[in-house]
Amino acid sequence: MEGSISEFGQYLGAGLACIGLAGAAMGVGNVAGNFLNGALRNPSAAAGQTATLFIGMAFAEALGIFAFLVALLLLFAV
Amino acid sequence: MAEEASEGLAFHPMEPFKIHSLFGEGPIHWYTPTNVTLWMAIGLICMALLLVVGTRGRAIIPSRMQSLAELVYGFIHKMVEDVTGKDGLKFFPYIFTLFLFIVFSNFLGLIPLSFTPTAHIAVTGVLAILVFVTVTVVGFVKNGTHFLGLFWVSSAPLALRPILAVIEVISYFVRPVSHSIRLAGNMMAGHAVIEVFAGFAPVILMSAAVGVLVTPLSVLAVTAMYGLEVIVALVQAYVFTILTCVYLKDALHPGH
Amino acid sequence: METEQQVAEMATDAAHGAAAAVPMPQLDLSTFPNQIFWLCVALVVIYWMLSRIALPRISAVLADRQSTIAGDIAAAEDYKLKAKDAEAAYEKALADARAQAQKIIAETKAEIQKDLDAATAKADTEIAKRATESEARINEIRAGALEAVEAVARDAAAEIVVALGGQADTGALATAVGARVKG
Numbered sequence: 001m002e003g004s005i006s007e008f009g010q011y012l013g014a015g016l017a018c019i020g021l022a023g024a025a026m027g028v029g030n031v032a033g034n035f036l037n038g039a040l041r042n043p044s045a046a047a048g049q050t051a052t053l054f055i056g057m058a059f060a061e062a063l064g065i066f067a068f069l070v071a072l073l074l075l076f077a078v
Numbered sequence: 079m080a081e082e083a084s085e086g087l088a089f090h091p092m093e094p095f096k097i098h099s100l101f102g103e104g105p106i107h108w109y110t111p112t113n114v115t116l117w118m119a120i121g122l123i124c125m126a127l128l129l130v131v132g133t134r135g136r137a138i139i140p141s142r143m144q145s146l147a148e149l150v151y152g153f154i155h156k157m158v159e160d161v162t163g164k165d166g167l168k169f170f171p172y173i174f175t176l177f178l179f180i181v182f183s184n185f186l187g188l189i190p191l192s193f194t195p196t197a198h199i200a201v202t203g204v205l206a207i208l209v210f211v212t213v214t215v216v217g218f219v220k221n222g223t224h225f226l227g228l229f230w231v232s233s234a235p236l237a238l239r240p241i242l243a244v245i246e247v248i249s250y251f252v253r254p255v256s257h258s259i260r261l262a263g264n265m266m267a268g269h270a271v272i273e274v275f276a277g278f279a280p281v282i283l284m285s286a287a288v289g290v291l292v293t294p295l296s297v298l299a300v301t302a303m304y305g306l307e308v309i310v311a312l313v314q315a316y317v318f319t320i321l322t323c324v325y326l327k328d329a330l331h332p333g334h
Numbered sequence: 335m336e337t338e339q340q341v342a343e344m345a346t347d348a349a350h351g352a353a354a355a356v357p358m359p360q361l362d363l364s365t366f367p368n369q370i371f372w373l374c375v376a377l378v379v380i381y382w383m384l385s386r387i388a389l390p391r392i393s394a395v396l397a398d399r400q401s402t403i404a405g406d407i408a409a410a411e412d413y414k415l416k417a418k419d420a421e422a423a424y425e426k427a428l429a430d431a432r433a434q435a436q437k438i439i440a441e442t443k444a445e446i447q448k449d450l451d452a453a454t455a456k457a458d459t460e461i462a463k464r465a466t467e468s469e470a471r472i473n474e475i476r477a478g479a480l481e482a483v484e485a486v487a488r489d490a491a492a493e494i495v496v497a498l499g500g501q502a503d504t505g506a507l508a509t510a511v512g513a514r515v516k517g
Contacts, residue, residue, distance in 0.1 A: 076357055
């Protein structure tokens with residue numbers, strides 16, 4: 001297969017950027033897990049906090065999406 | 079991937095996001111009817127069906143469509159009231175508009191071969207900037223210079239406050255960026271991943287031995303991703319809306 | 335299918351790679367005005383539709399339902415009160431009836447008692463009268479019997495005196511018999 005060194009860099013960089021998704025996965029898992037932890041201790045208070053749960057998840061996830069975006073930009077826009 | 083591609087596998091992860099003119103091939107001007115127009119119009123028709131046609135009976139005992147419309151109304155109404163308080167309710171139509179646009183775009187985008195306006199950074203960017211401008215204007219109109227207290231964390235030690243103020247200002251201006259990229263990125267990512275998995279499906283046409291393993295796997299993966307995307311479509315609309323409410327609460331009550 | 339097209343694409347784009355061949359449509363600035371224009375149109379239409387038609391209608395329906403439910407609950411409360419009143423009235427009527435019955439029973443009992451007393455008194459007097467009458471007759475009969483016994487004893491004594499060969503003195507005999515019978 002042929003290709004330039006910049007193309008090599010693009011693919012490599014895109015792959016590396018996807019490592020960031022692991023962080024987002026851990027973050028979202030952490031939010032959900034801790035929420036469940038608290039919810040099981042005090043189920044009556046859990047219902048009022050689902051909005052906070054989703055906001056927390058959204059913040060954690062947004063950073064993963066940034067990593068994904070970097071990967072896409074490297075692949076398609078550079 | 080490169081090897082398979084040279085055999086002729088088609089990966090078009092960006093294909094569903096292409097914008098093309100509906101009639102003819104000409105250049106896309108700002109007024110050209112495109113597939114953006116088409117799918118926004120379809121979304122509008124669905125909204126009208128749900129919220130206008132569905133509720134035309136005004137029944138005390140609602141029909142299915144009417145109770146669905148009332149459910150959505152109640153959901154957003156309660157969210158606005160819970161998060162922003164009673165005085166946020168005058169922004170309810172505005173927030174409901176955002177929610178409906180996003181949720182219908184997201185769900186219609188799940189139809190194969192359709193187009194998702196919310197996967198485009200231009201669209202979500204405008205939505206996020208609208209929210210940002212609204213929040214900022216409302217904040218200054220309601221609270222005047224007190225709104226700047228949002229950046230001056232009075233509970234922190236005095237020495238730390240300038241540093242915190244810088245961080246708060248930056249995070250305030252990053253809000254529309256993360257707000258829009260979260261939605262567009264989620265939509266784009268899900269659709270692109272489905273597209274990539276779907277690209278593996280025709281392997282069986284080229285090599286029966288490999289295809290026996292790969293094709294069912296890719297179909298399974300597409301199905302699983304589709305299920306995830308259904309959840310994501312709703313959750314992202316919810317998140318966008320509730321973050322709008324949270325920002326609005328900051329503007330209405332900057333003290334707490 | 336698409337595969338052939340892709341092969342052709344790959345052949346033509348081999349020089350600058352697949353990446354450059356498919357740029358991100360999201361970053362194609364030439365389509366931005368179009369998207370933004372149509373988004374604004376869509377948002378304005380949605381906002382108009384919601385604020386003019388849908389939201390007032392739904393909130394009116396919800397308010398209607400709320401008032402209907404409240405009205406129904408009030409009516410139910412009313413009916414409950416009425417039922418309570420009716421129950422109280424029923425209880426009162428029952429108690430009245432019971433008291434009335436009690437009174438009638440008492441009156442009847444008293445009347446019966448009076449009749450009974452009167453009858454008893456009459457019977458008692460009758461009995462007393464009869465008893466005195468009977469006593470009188472018994473006394474009469476007893477007196478008669480005593481006289482008869484005396485007469486028989488006198489006669490018997492006179493006969494005995496005659497049989498013994500004496501001369502019966504009627505006067506002496508009578509006193510003697512009288513003393514004996516009395517003794």
